[in-house]
Amino acid sequence: MIFPIDEVSDMDDISETVETLGDTVDWIVVRNRVKIPTTKFFDGSEIERILQDQGAAFLELPSLLSDIRNHLRAHEVRLGRGLSPAEALKNPALKIDLAHRMILEEWLGELFRRFDAIASHLLPSVAATKIKPAPAVQSPASRKRGRTINVENIL
Numbered sequence: 001m002i003f004p005i006d007e008v009s010d011m012d013d014i015s016e017t018v019e020t021l022g023d024t025v026d027w028i029v030v031r032n033r034v035k036i037p038t039t040k041f042f043d044g045s046e047i048e049r050i051l052q053d054q055g056a057a058f059l060e061l062p063s064l065l066s067d068i069r070n071h072l073r074a075h076e077v078r079l080g081r082g083l084s085p086a087e088a089l090k091n092p093a094l095k096i097d098l099a100h101r102m103i104l105e106e107w108l109g110e111l112f113r114r115f116d117a118i119a120s121h122l123l124p125s126v127a128a129t130k131i132k133p134a135p136a137v138q139s140p141a142s143r144k145r146g147r148t149i150n151v152e153n154i155l
Contacts, residue, residue, distance in 0.1 A: 001027075001028045001029075001030050002014055002017075002018075002027060002028065002029045002030065002051070002056075003029075003030050003031075003032070003036070004029065004031065004036070004039040004041070004042035004043075004048075005036050005039065005041075005042075006036075006038055006039060006040055006041045006042075007041070008041070011041045011042065011045075011047070014042075014047060015047050018047060018050060018051060018054075022054070023054045023055070026055075026057070026120070026121040026122075027051050027054060027055075027056035027057070027121070028056065028057045028058075028059055028118060028121050028122070029042075029048075029051060029056055029057070029058045029059065030059045030060075030061065031058070031059070031060045031061065032060075032061045033060070033061075033063060034061075034063050034064070056121075057118035057120075057121040058118075059114055059115075059118055060114070061111065061114075062107055062110045062111055062114070064085075064103075064104075064107050065103060067100075068100055068103050068104055068107070071096070071100050072085065072088055072104075075088065075094055075096075085104055085107070085108050086108065088104060089101060089104060089105060089108065116131050116132070119131040
C-alpha cells in the first residue's frame with residue numbers, strides 16, 4: 001500500500017520502493033483526504049503513471065463527518081480503548097443514537113463497497129473472485145426532492 005503525501009523524502013521512498021519491487025507486488029494507492037488533503041507531488045507524476053501501468057488499484061477512503069468521528073472518540077474515552085466503526089454499530093451497550101448510527105452505517109457500507117472493488121489486490125485470487133461488489137447506493141443529492149409527492153393535493 002502506498003499513501004502519497006506532499007513530502008519530497010516520502011515520495012522518494014515511495015519511488016525507490018516501486019522501482020525496487022516493480023510489478024511483483026499488487027500495489028494499492030490509498031488516499032485519505034481527511035488526513036492528507038492534497039497529493040500534488042503524486043498526481044500526474046511519473047510514479048503515478050508507473051503504478052497505473054503496473055495495474056495498481058486506487059482507493060480513496062470516504063470522508064466521515066467530524067461530528068461522527070468526535071462521537072466515536074467520546075465513546076473511546078469512556079471505554080478507555082479504541083473503538084472500530086463496526087463495533088460501534090454492533091455493540092448495543094454503546095447506545096449510539098440513531099442519527100450517528102445511520103450515517104456511520106452508510107459510511108461503512110461505502111468503505112466496504114470500495115474494498116470489494118479492489119478485492120483482487122487485497123485477497124488471494126481464488127478468494128477475490130468470490131467477491132461481488134454491492135451496487136452503489138444512490139446519493140441523496142442525485143435524487144430529486146419530493147419526486148414521489150403528489151403536489152396537486154397541496155397546491
